[in-house]
């Protein structure tokens with residue numbers, strides 16, 4: 001099969017869904033008018049999708065379930081509503097709730113950021129909001145049990161090599177045990193569609209995620225944000241972008257970020 | 269105030285019950301499990317609804333339903349039963365050509381049993397796309413994987429369905 005046909009086949013499914021970038025979609029459309037083999041493949045795919053859409057079962061919830069839900073909802077206070085309304089200490093509760101909800105929370109955090117709703121930015125570059133949103137979603141996701149680390153170790157000589165082969169760059173992995181920020185481990189996550197290194201530190205019961213990836217942009221000073229009770233600190237230095245995220249209080253997180261920055265400027 | 273939040277929940281989240289139930293039914297493949305999981309998911313959604321400031325309610329709710337489904341099963345989407353094309357090729361019910369309604373039902377059964385045999389991560393991608401009609405972006409958010417992964421899972425899931433259906437036709 002010609003090479004173009006092979007790549008065209010891989011894109012047909014997304015083409016059917018209208019999920020290709022316009023220029024790629026135009027290429028495929030063009031190719032389908034001239035290549036009978038790919039065109040036949042496309043027809044077969046369309047038939048499969050049409051069969052799936054018309055025949056897969058859309059279930060109707062039984063009325064008894066609807067009634068059970070109504071009754072259960074009526075009997076349960078909505079905790080975050082109560083937390084928002086009543087107590088000044090409610091933010092801690094909301095944080096715990098957000099953490100417990102995990103991925104679902106990431107979705108609403110993303111939605112809030114997307115709408116510019118609760119994003120409080122001080123400094124930071126253009127288009128920092130989508131990155132902030134993804135970084136925060138990743139952080140919230142990581143708070144689900146077993147999602148925090150892929151490599152769990154308090155020894156940087158275990159954590160650092162773990163990233164080799166998983167990423168095309170090597171993140172800084174340091175120990176700040178003496179300063180009260182023990183190393184917990186690391187994982188690879190996705191921000192902006194690319195894999196990034198996340199090194200995880202602790203502070204009492206709080207988790208601190210440190211994201212880093214190489215960047216072509218020049219240095220940028222420290223920017224801080226507070227979103228839905230999480231503090232985020234970001235900067236660029238010497239070809240690396242870093243984001244530090246935690247529900248730790250802003251002052252302590254700033255001192256932690258300062259330790260990292262000092263280490264960065266020594267190493268570069 | 270609490271009343272208006274309840275009204276908002278009634279107007280935006282309760283009408284999505286069929287969507288939630290459909291996802292749970294396909295993920296759990298059991299009517300009673302699906303009902304329990306959806307009730308649990310709705311209670312969670314209600315508890316956290318005050319912190320949800322709008323956006324895509326459907327993606328938000330389906331994320332909760334999906335997570336509750338997997339928690340219920342105590343296994344992630346990756347830990348599926350190994351799938352064997354050959355072993356299942358004769359499972360589908362025979363077609364009855366006499367009655368249009370019967371053809372329709374047997375067609376539906378064929379598809380459903382083919383879908384049930386897909387690994388969970390393919391099944392959820394297909395259900396979210398073909399039945400729920402979510403965009404790749406929203407499927408990525410609900411399932412917690414990059415958009416590129418959604419794209420390749422859907423392509424492979426459709427290819428598998430096509431092969432399964434061809435064989436049992």
Ligand SMILES: [Zn+2]
Nearest residue numbers: 005035037038
């Ligand atoms: Zn071709």
